[in-house]
Amino acid sequence: MSCIFIFMGWSCSNESVETYVATPSPLQIPQLFEDNILNPVIPVDNPQTVEGVALGKKLFFDPILSGDNTQACADCHAPGNAFSDADRFSDGIDGIRGNRNSMPLFNLAWNYDEKFFWDGSSFSLEHQAFVPVSDPIEMKSSWTQLETELQQHPEYPNLFQQAFGTSKIDSTVVTKAIAQFERTLISSNSKFDKYLLGEATLTPEELNGFNVFMDETKGDCFHCHGSDKNPLWTDNIFHNNGLDATFTDLGLGAVTGDPADNGKFKSPSLRNLAFTAPYMHDGRFATLDEVINHYSEGLQNSSTIDPLMKKVAQGGVQLSAQDKADLKAFLLSLSDDEFISNPDFLNQ
Amino acid sequence: MKTIIPILFTCLLITSCSEDNDDTATQVNITFNFTHNWDGTSVSNANFNSIQYTNANGEQLSITKLRYIISKITFQKSNGEKTLLDGYNLVDVTNGTNLSFTPTATIPSGNYSHVYFTFGFDNDANYNGNYPDLNSASWNVPSMLGGGYHFMQLEGKFIDNTATETGYAYHAIRAVHNSKTPQEFQDTFFEVDLGAVTITNHATFNIEMNIAEWFKNPNTWDLNVLNNMLMPNFNAQVMMYENGQHVFGLKSFTP
Numbered sequence: 001m002s003c004i005f006i007f008m009g010w011s012c013s014n015e016s017v018e019t020y021v022a023t024p025s026p027l028q029i030p031q032l033f034e035d036n037i038l039n040p041v042i043p044v045d046n047p048q049t050v051e052g053v054a055l056g057k058k059l060f061f062d063p064i065l066s067g068d069n070t071q072a073c074a075d076c077h078a079p080g081n082a083f084s085d086a087d088r089f090s091d092g093i094d095g096i097r098g099n100r101n102s103m104p105l106f107n108l109a110w111n112y113d114e115k116f117f118w119d120g121s122s123f124s125l126e127h128q129a130f131v132p133v134s135d136p137i138e139m140k141s142s143w144t145q146l147e148t149e150l151q152q153h154p155e156y157p158n159l160f161q162q163a164f165g166t167s168k169i170d171s172t173v174v175t176k177a178i179a180q181f182e183r184t185l186i187s188s189n190s191k192f193d194k195y196l197l198g199e200a201t202l203t204p205e206e207l208n209g210f211n212v213f214m215d216e217t218k219g220d221c222f223h224c225h226g227s228d229k230n231p232l233w234t235d236n237i238f239h240n241n242g243l244d245a246t247f248t249d250l251g252l253g254a255v256t257g258d259p260a261d262n263g264k265f266k267s268p269s270l271r272n273l274a275f276t277a278p279y280m281h282d283g284r285f286a287t288l289d290e291v292i293n294h295y296s297e298g299l300q301n302s303s304t305i306d307p308l309m310k311k312v313a314q315g316g317v318q319l320s321a322q323d324k325a326d327l328k329a330f331l332l333s334l335s336d337d338e339f340i341s342n343p344d345f346l347n348q
Numbered sequence: 349m350k351t352i353i354p355i356l357f358t359c360l361l362i363t364s365c366s367e368d369n370d371d372t373a374t375q376v377n378i379t380f381n382f383t384h385n386w387d388g389t390s391v392s393n394a395n396f397n398s399i400q401y402t403n404a405n406g407e408q409l410s411i412t413k414l415r416y417i418i419s420k421i422t423f424q425k426s427n428g429e430k431t432l433l434d435g436y437n438l439v440d441v442t443n444g445t446n447l448s449f450t451p452t453a454t455i456p457s458g459n460y461s462h463v464y465f466t467f468g469f470d471n472d473a474n475y476n477g478n479y480p481d482l483n484s485a486s487w488n489v490p491s492m493l494g495g496g497y498h499f500m501q502l503e504g505k506f507i508d509n510t511a512t513e514t515g516y517a518y519h520a521i522r523a524v525h526n527s528k529t530p531q532e533f534q535d536t537f538f539e540v541d542l543g544a545v546t547i548t549n550h551a552t553f554n555i556e557m558n559i560a561e562w563f564k565n566p567n568t569w570d571l572n573v574l575n576n577m578l579m580p581n582f583n584a585q586v587m588m589y590e591n592g593q594h595v596f597g598l599k600s601f602t603p
Contacts, residue, residue, distance in 0.1 A: 037484045112484060214490035216579045222490060223517075229483040260397035260412075304397075307412060307503040307515030310576040 020165025022049035027109060030188030032196060032231045040109030040183070046126065046176045048183060051163035056181025058159065059174060061347040064149055065132075066093050066139035073132070073178070076102045079345050082272035082336075083185060088283035096137040099249060101283035104276045106187040106339065107269065111236045118265045118281040119251045120238060125179040130171055143171045150174070187271050187339040188231065195333070196228055202333060209330025212323045219295070219319070219327055223308050224267045233271050233334060238264040239306045242299035242316075243280060251281065253304075263304050274335035288331060292324050373456035379552045380421070380449045380465075382439045383599065384414070387560045393444050399505060399513070403563035407571045409506035409516070411559070414441040416500035416520075417487075418540070419469055423455055423547075424462040431455045436469070438485065457547045467592060468499030468537035474522065493579055494524045494531060500588075502562065506571045516575040518562065520592070523585035534582070536589035540596045548603045556599040565594050 025048045027040055042048060059065065063072045076090040077083040083105035089097040100118050108116075108125055116128035132138040133146055150156045150169045157167040164173045192210075194200035202210070212219040214227060224241075226233040238252040240263040247253075253262030265281040279285040285294065297315035299305070311317055319327065339345070384391040386401045391411065399410040419436035437449040468474070474496035482488070482497055489496050500520040508514040525532040542553060563569035567587040578584045 036478065036480060038480050110484075211492060214492060216490075217577045220577075222488070223486065226486060227488050227490065229478075229488045230486055232484075235486045258397075301513075303513070305515065307505060307517050307576075309515060310517075312515070313512065 022051040022163055022165070024048070025050045025053055027183060027186065030186060030193075030231070032188060032193055033110070036229050036231060037110065038112065041112060041114060042109065042183070043124065043126070046179060048180055049163060051159070052177050052180040053184055055159045055163045056177035056179065057345075059178050060181050064153070065141065065146060067141035067145070068093050071139055073129075074347060076132075076138075077105050079347075080275065080340055082106060082187070082275040082340055083345075084276045086277065088278050090138075092135070092137040093140050094137070098137055100281055101278060103266075103268065104272060105182055106185045106271065107232055108185065109183040110232050113236060115236070115238075115266070119255050120266060121255045125182055126172075126175040129175040129178040129182070133171075146174070147171065185339075185345060187336045189338040190271060190336040191333040192330075193231065193336070196231075203329065205326045205329040206333045207330075208323070209326035209328065209333075212319065212327045213330055218317060218323060220308065220310065220317070221270075221295075224306075225270050232269060234267045234269040236266065238266055239308075240264045240302065240304045241295075242301070242305045242309045242312060243284070243294070245300040245302050247302070249282065260304060263302060270331055271334045272336055272339065274332050275340055288328050289324070292319070292327055295319075296324065373458050375454035376457050376547060377450055377454050377550045378421075378433070378547070379550070380418075380437070381552060381554045382447050382449070382557065383554065384441055384557045384559055387558060391441075391559060393442055396442065396504075399507065401560070403506075403560065403571065404565075404568045405563065405570050407506045407508075409504055409571065411502065411504040412442075413501055413503040414559070415439060416502075416557075417468060417482075417497065419466045419473055421451070421465040422463070423460045424464075425459065426461040436473070436479075438482065438487065455547070457549065459544075459546050461544045463542040463545055463553075464539045465542070466537050467540055467596070468520065468522075469497055470537050471522070471535065474537075489521050489579070493526055494522060494533060496522060499537060502559070506575070508575075509572050514571075514575060516571050517578065518588070519579050520588045521579055521585060523582050523589070524580070525582050526580055532582075534586060534589075536585050536592075538589060538592055542598045542601075545601055546603055552602040554599040554601070556597050557595055558597070559595075561595040562588065562591050565591060567591055 027042070027048055029040065060073045063069050065072060071093050076085045078085065081104070085102035088101060089099065090102050091097055103118060114124050116122040116125060122128040122131060133141050134143060147169050156169060160169050160173055161167040163177055166173065191200050195202050213221045224235050224237070224239055226235065238261065244263065247263045250262045252264040253259060273288060277286060279288070279291050285291045295316050296319040299309050299312045299316045301312045305312060396411050399408050401410070402408050415438060417436055417438050421433040423431040433451045433453055433455070435451065437446050439446050441447070487497050489498060498519055498521055502518040504516055505513045506516055520536065523534040523536050545551070567590055569587070569591070574581070574584050
């Protein structure tokens with residue numbers, strides 16, 4: 001790793017202005033992303049650097065972020081689960097559980113609206129990383145405490161110096177580092193990706209499942225979950241997908257205060273479903289079969305249910321058993337084994 | 349989607365070789381503003397999500413989403429010379445974005461006998477382009493329906509014959525019989541005529557869409573019958589095309 005000092009301009013008194021620049025490390029954009037969708041969102045005040053990403057990775061796996069030094073980000077965002085949690089609700093450091101399933105982390109730089117969490121309550125990945133540290137039912141630390149611990153740590157001040165040109169540690173640089181690491185978590189090597197690149201062949205079941213996915217009279221999944229032209233497999237928008245007739249969790253509505261947003265949650269990406277059970281914002285479905293059955297015959301009507309949820313009175317589109325099985329096979333073809341075993345993303 | 353629907357590769361194409369006799373013409377920018385109404389009552393996203401409109405068939409309805417694409421704005425002179433502002437604009441009423449569109453390319457001031465744009469994409473633009481901003485906005489049409497892109501997504505709720513609030517998804521695409529082999533298509537993009545204008549400076553076209561017209565003329569739209577799964581419905585797409593002829597108008601023009 002190399003760090004660069006550059007000298008910018010000279011004043012009339014011959015004083016130089018020294019600006020520290022860490023080693024640039026632009027995201028490696030996958031071919032299908034490059035060909036089909038807009039470029040990722042990288043904040044101008046937090047460019048990707050070798051030192052920043054490495055620091056962010058160290059922080060991500062370090063339990064120092066929690067109040068009693070027992071819990072790291074990775075405890076609820078495990079690499080083997082595509083950076084989600086196999087438990088329906090995650091335990092905080094006091095064993096208290098929240099009411100939302102931990103969201104998986106990948107392809108986050110392509111969330112163009114930059115609204116994070118199931119309810120969109122955080123704007124920017126940096127702010128998302130800010131929240132759990134002091135959340136009383138999650139890491140239950142305080143930023144003052146964490147900043148002090150990091151400042152007194154034998155390694156971190158030097159690592160922050162290398163990443164950001166300052167050894168003064170605060171929440172801004174901590175969250176910048178974590179966000180840089182999270183932006184490197186790119187998943188683009190599923191079987192279906194390889195099929196689109198001409199490097200793999202789908203089974204007849206997977207192909208029919210893709211057709212069910214794209215058929216407006218059957219699955220009609222593509223309106224909210226991407227397509228062969230949108231490799232994110234999400235629109236990153238908030239929808240009420242007919243889970244409940246009445247709401248115990250208002251979702252987006254609690255954030256915006258608009259009753260028209262009640263019961264709406266972010267469409268999750270359909271990548272890596274093999275690793276991210278349970279499903280939905282509250283993890284209510286343990287299996288993909290349950291998810292598919294929900295859309296097929298389990299829809300609940302409500303005032304804000306999305307108009308794209310069709311045949312609600314019949315519970316859904318009534319997929320045949322074969323179409324359900326094939327849809328599941330296709331969905332699983334979006335899972336990326338290389339992603340969950342990528343050494344760059346593991347704590348080693 | 350505040351920034352992800354930029355206008356791509358707006359460029360100026362002169363398609364005629366005829367001599368330009370207007371020696372005093374200056375290059376000017378043109379702005380297109382898009383407003384919306386329901387039979388004269390202004391509609392914006394502030395009016396979305398509540399059932400407050402009644403269509404020609406007597407069904408009460410709301411709007412929850414409205415976005416549509418316009419393309420190929422063309423200025424034609426009386427001698428046939430055309431200036432094409434290539435590119436497109438995805439008008440997103442839901443998010444209040446791209447309601448005003450000023451192409452980066454300029455056109456010569458002067459008299460134009462015919463100004464028009466395309467609602468949707470013509471077949472060349474629809475099938476020969478891969479548009480990352482539209483792909484990112486999930487604007488695609490499945491390959492099983494011929495591929496390409498949506499022309500419009502109008503969604504909401506209506507009170508159906510059982511007094512139940514029911515969703516509708518009035519999505520306009522190129523009409524296709526996808527059950528036939530080979531697939532049979534019928535073009536459903538159409539030209540919107542803005543008439544003749546004299547442009548002296550940076551001009552503004554204020555274009556209005558009467559949303560009620562999508563349900564009215566010549567086809568009285570019955571949402572109880574046609575409310576969802578309309579993309580593969582060839583006849584529904586043709587009806588949308590027919591009703592679309594009366595949807596747009598030029599509200600005002602500032603030369």
